[in-house]
Amino acid sequence: MEQTTEYAPVFTGDNRKRLDEVLARYPAKRAGLLAALWMVQEQHGWVSDEAMAETADVLGLTPSYIKGVVTFYTMYHQHPVGKTFVQVCTTTPCNICGAEEVVEAFLEHTGCGDLGATSPDGKFTVIEVECLGACGFATPVMMNEDVIENVTPEKVPDLVKQYS
Amino acid sequence: MADQALVTLTIEGVEVSVPKGTTILEAAKQAGVLIPHYCYHPGLPIAGVCRMCLIEVEGTPKLQIGCATEVAQGQVVKVFGDEALKARESVLEFLLINHPLDCPICDQAGECELQNYVFQEGRSNTRYAEYAKRFSPVEDFGADVLYVPNRCILCTRCVRFMEHVAEEPVLNVSERGDRAFIGIHPDATLDHEWAGNVVDLCPVGSLISKDFLHKARAWELDRTPSVCTGCSQGCNINLDTRSDVVVRIRPRPNPEVNRHFICDTGRMHYRWMNRGDRIEAPLISRGGELQATDWDHALSEAARLVSGSGGRAVVLISPNASNEAMFLAKRLVAQFTATLAFRVERVDGEIPLSGVPGLALRAERAANVAGATALGYRDDFDAAVQAIEGASLVIVVADDLEGVSREALQKAVNAVYIGTILPDAARGAALVLPVANTAEEDGTLVNRDGRVQRYLQAKSAPGMARPVWWVLGEVLKELGRGESLFSADEAFALMAEAEGSFRGLSYANLGMHGRTMSEARVSV
Amino acid sequence: MGYPHKPHEKETVILSEYFGDAEARSYDGWVKRGGYKALKASLEMQPAEVVEIVKSSGLRGRGGAGFPTGVKWSFMPKEKSKPHYLCCNADEAEPGTFKDREIMRWTPHALIEGCAIAQYAIQAEITYIYIRGEFTEPLRIMQAALDDAYGNGVLGDNAMGSGRRLDMYIHRGAGAYICGEETALMNSIEGQRGNPRIRPPFPAASGVFGMPTTINNVETLAAVPHIINRGPEWYKSLSLNNEKSCGTKLFSVSGHVQRPGNYEVTMGFPLGELINDLCGGMRQGRTLKACIPGGSSVPILNREETESCLLDYEGCVEMGTMLGSGGVIVFDDSADMVYQTMRLARFYAHESCAQCTQCREGTGWTVRILERILAGQGEPKDLDLLLDLADQMTGKTICVLSDSCAAVVISTIKRFRNEFEAYMAGTREPGVVAAGVG
């Protein structure tokens, strides 16, 4: 899964314009970092070391500084992930409502097998996450940018099909 | 400073008055109490993260951190109360749960702040016995620095130094929680000119110097205050020696010059001090051949060679020679019309430590240009070499004579070479006198700001080599123009009497942080 | 409407009136429902008058600490010498809490209006709404509402024709609970790791970008327009137990109840009634065992305490817990308190920013001890060790994340010690411990 093709810069053309718009909201360039990293992930699916170097150039930061920030925030992927990234909340409120069974169901039906592993077809990566802020709708699951509420193990096969 | 408001407080029963805005930790130092701490370092912005410096402030229910809490009038601080002791013991216990017990092979042992505080305030037993310690491999951060993550206590001193002092954030804290470690981007290296300071700043053996790796144990080292001769900044240093060998240079804090830091050029600038190819005995020219002799003969020969007067003399001196040497050499040729000269290596540009105004690896790569200039030496080496022709006398002190031929030296009637290493051209001299290098003598240097600073002898000189001030003092005595000098201090006193620039200064009032020539003039 | 259920008759529906009403999301829909009147009225007052009204309403912060909102606003410098900022805390990541999400999903303009009033009152030129990265839908809705508000002249260089410039931007987080802590949130806005800062300096003196800053929770700010519209006296009168706690509060109920969801009740409402009446009681055939009333960071209550707890700041303290963010987590008799304690400790271990020694190492160690107990290898001394670690993790760190982890451990051991002891005595099957932190 590691990138072998040449690195494609993110901050050109429209993206550069979008970033400039974001930067205009803050009195300091560095404040645009989280947004810039979101743009990187949107384009590449993860935040590679090369992308950190590019972002560093654009924002006048160092790649090391950016790596410190990237590794702080769990939503930035430090490695490539499956086409659909599945995050199942297993924190206590969801946990007591059966969230771990939902995780099991995803691991089984996506073929991922293990948490954090990508399925052989490259379609899915499943991880457990901490509270998604939707505890009344146990179990909430994020599939890429979508939050699906009230997921039960029974609903998992259909969801997997839908996102395949 | 004098008109700054003072705050009076009591720390462990001792009353102290300190300027408003001082932290409790700094105030405690004045009360003679060291509050244990890790993340705090006077040369770095305050982080307040290790929570080691917890202390009790009467009237405040929670423990406070001494490193970030400012003093208040009438405050009563307890450093060794039960609650604070328990809290610090607990911090130590937390720090040790993943810390290897590899002190016997750790370079930091003996100067480790973890080892020290655990000894003073730690628990005697471990309650973490049942669990495996986390293990991560050693990482090469580039340049001279290795990172041993297992030993890291995440005090962030190294990160803050690079970010706020060097202003080049090459290190980061990566990840969160107990998975956190000090990280670096794979394309980055710790090759900033001032990066080596992170090794000194690291309170444990987590950042280590490859150069110093397994060279010596801390308790085997002798530490001698000195001044770096790498450039005209004049950073204060300690020379760490083991069995008469300089094994490491570390910064010695001086708020006026280098705060707590030195550059990597200076840090690595010590191998020459240990050179083995030294001149170990006086050499006298007999039939074109240099032959070893003893000091008695050498000194009377020296007196004979310089005893003339009325003609011209040339002195070529190293800009790293001590003021004492420069002064005595000048005095030695006083009866002549003298050309006093030095030369200095200059590179393009300075390498500043951005976060410390006034601190840089200077383009001028010698330590005593200002002293030489104050004593009348001119930065006009080539003209001085020209002037050798037809001169009665040429004296070379510690210049390596690079680019000067044996024949050029012989164009003077008499030539004396005083130095540590024998360059080929020096073989043209009638007399060669072996002297100590900077690590082997006491002396003073003047930095670019006119600060006169002392350095002390850290190791013995080889063979019969003697400090320049002693040698020149003896020659003057032979000539009937002075008494034997017993210390560099005496040589300095002669200079302070004779030379306006040094008036009012003495070893006693220079102390180990030095004084500027202008300060001295004001106080005279 | 107490989303996702129809409002119960015992609810006092103010903030949640339009939950589930999609039309309220648009600017026009909002204005039709009386929106932006409060902002208009505020802009006609002096900033100090607005602060005074909020102060006298008795409104207290809904983000967890319950600090009086008007008092907090009054800490901002009166004489402006530098830019001021308002930060709206929409990080909502405290387990058990999901009220801000619904405010943003259904009534985005209520939040924008509240922010604009606060922004005016503290004389800030910019509001940053910090929304957690996982809130993709609220993010979209808030962004659309902001565009709408700019398009209709609510925001921009002549806000509602007042001649004042008011700017408001969304800052998206990226997965870090700790960024809900106010100073961590500021660092995160500045493009740094979300590390809490040591105080002093306090945000009103030096906050985001080193400038005077006020930070408030979504629910706090959303309440402000109602206070302006209906007056501080009205708000103050909404109080069932202690006059220091007034207004309505959204309680997010999760766990083993029939109808989990958000319920808006007057301060001082009985917790027992919330669970039994509004939420329809426990699942079929189950009984109440325990409840965490204020988000995972507050001490847990046993059944008796739950049934007699009144939901306001003082009522919760009386029971030995706190109102926190109002995230009510309900456990029935099927819950394994040891396992759930471990699971919460793991949450804190995962989220610790790694600055403070006690928190960084203590949270992880706590998890490992609990895992050992769950694996049937615990020893009686482990409970003392857990309590001792918890003691050392309390009151000694930069922020209270460390204290929160400790509170979970201390309160659960205190109330459910027998369950821990059962694991040690081997009378309880060793649990299967799922994957570790990471």
Ligand SMILES: Cc1cc2nc3c(=O)[nH]c(=O)nc-3n(C[C@H](O)[C@H](O)[C@H](O)COP(=O)(O)O)c2cc1C
């Ligand atoms: C670890 C931690 C997490 C927090 N998370 C949140 C949060 O997600 N949302 C929130 O509004 N406040 C949160 N807070 C509280 C904030 O620090 C702050 O007190 C609050 O936003 C102030 O707003 P208020 O006065 O309107 O309540 C958190 C505090 C801590 C210590």
Ligand code: SF4
């Ligand atoms: S490497 Fe040393 S200086 Fe850096 S954080 Fe670790 S212990 Fe501190």
Ligand code: SF4
């Ligand atoms: S208590 Fe924990 S989360 Fe809070 S600042 Fe310290 S390490 Fe970070």
Ligand code: FES
């Ligand atoms: S605990 Fe699962 S969403 Fe909050």
Ligand code: FES
């Ligand atoms: S030295 Fe004070 S907190 Fe680290």
